[in-house]
Amino acid sequence: MKRKSSIRHDLTQLPLFLLMFGAGAFSMFVPAAYALVADRHETSQAFFYAGLLGTVTFLLIGVAHAGRAPRHGALGPLLSLFSAFVFLPVIFAIPFVEALPTTRFYNAYFEMLSAFTTTGATLFDDPTRLGPALHLWRAQVGWMGGLLMWVAAVAILAPLNLGGFEVTAQAEPGRRETGLHSTTVVSARAKIGRALQTLAPLYAGLTMVLWALLTITGQSGLNALCYAMSVMATSGISAAGSAPGGGFIGEVIMAMFMLFALSRLTFTSDTMTATQGGLRTDPEFRIGLGIVILVPLVLFGRHFVGAFDLDSTNTFGSAFSALWGSLFTVLSFLSTTGFVSAFWSETQSWSGLGTPGLILMGLALVGGGVATTAGGVKLLRVYALYRNAVREMERLVHPHSVSGAGVVGRRLQSGGAFIAWIFFMLFALSFAGVTMALTLEGVTFDDALVLSIAMLSTTGPLTEVGGEAPIVLMSLSDTAKAILAGAMVLGRLETLAIIALLTPDLWRS
Known part of the structure; x- marks a missing residue:
């Protein structure tokens, strides 16, 4: 027993990036085993040898690093997180390019970076070009990226007041510490260990439940597993390359699990221990549900405003299909998953909007909840700006009025709206910079x-x-x-975290 605890202690003393490298290398044995069962021996060998080489490298570096005291620093864990998103896709791309020799390593790196950042953009528009093991590997890498964000949100970003926690006032991890200079690598390791022990079984359990439910709807085991991992990670990766299977029941099941991306309170209370009322008073969940309900009703109601003279052929079934197609797709893009409902064509014909791309882009910009796998600006920041706008309008009518925060508003600090506005401006500048760089490269x-x-x-x-x-x-x-790759890392870590890594004063600490 003492030997096991000693080994566990030695592992926790290794650099965080090395631990993530070892976990990623060991995970390659999963697609290797699947390819072996599917009689794809060349693919199985590619993943097996890459996983074996990576595991041996991890063990050798771990032995060489044994006995060294971990370096202290406020931004050490954040730098490890940044390094993971930039360099781990290089390791993930090795078996990918070996199993698919018709592509370049550069393209394989882009594919793995897209999966690990839970972006889900793919270079291979023809899904048949990739074998089943490669589809599984893409979904698995995205799933690991989602788990990393679940853990990093509470153990790395929250103590540094990043990732959306900069607008909060209470009940967040790290608020009771004296500041950034008191945060050490040792304390971060303890937080990461506790968060991993708590969240990893929950994350894996929810994925397995969703996999089982999707399999019952009639989907194949591989497709159901890829959809289950992609929904939990909000990566939008699928093995079929089309609308989710399983029909209406399958989409309902997936929509229920997409709600986990609207608020962290849906699966844990580790960042909101002092909030009263739970989801009933959670501003993120309430705003998210409001958007999910309001936008489909607008698309549905547009038919009666602009196309009521064409409703002679419409039936209750087509109306329900159009409403559900918009509801599922809106929830999917608000959670930044990106799956399109099989009934989306009904929504387009009902609303009269051939390609409502602006609506979908707006939903993705808003994003999901803080400390979830969703991207975007985040609902809590939107709520902070909304509260500030309401308060300013109240002061126009009653200049000397005094407003109370209330139960819901107590989660925001006094300058939360200002900080949220700064982030929104940084996001807008990043958006303008990426757009300009792409146009200079000849993109329309x-x-x-x-x-x-x-x-x-x-x-x-x-x-x-x-x-x-x-x-x-x-x-x-x-x-x-390369511009898109940098934008994916920037979007996953957010601009404030990148700026924190460039702050000289914090490195001197």
């Missing part, structure tokens, strides 16, 4: 807008439905792909 302006929003909001499927026609990413230049 419309496509550059869609690509910028898709990458910064980590909603890769926008490239297929956001514009008038799907954008073929493989046709882009290598420089344009």
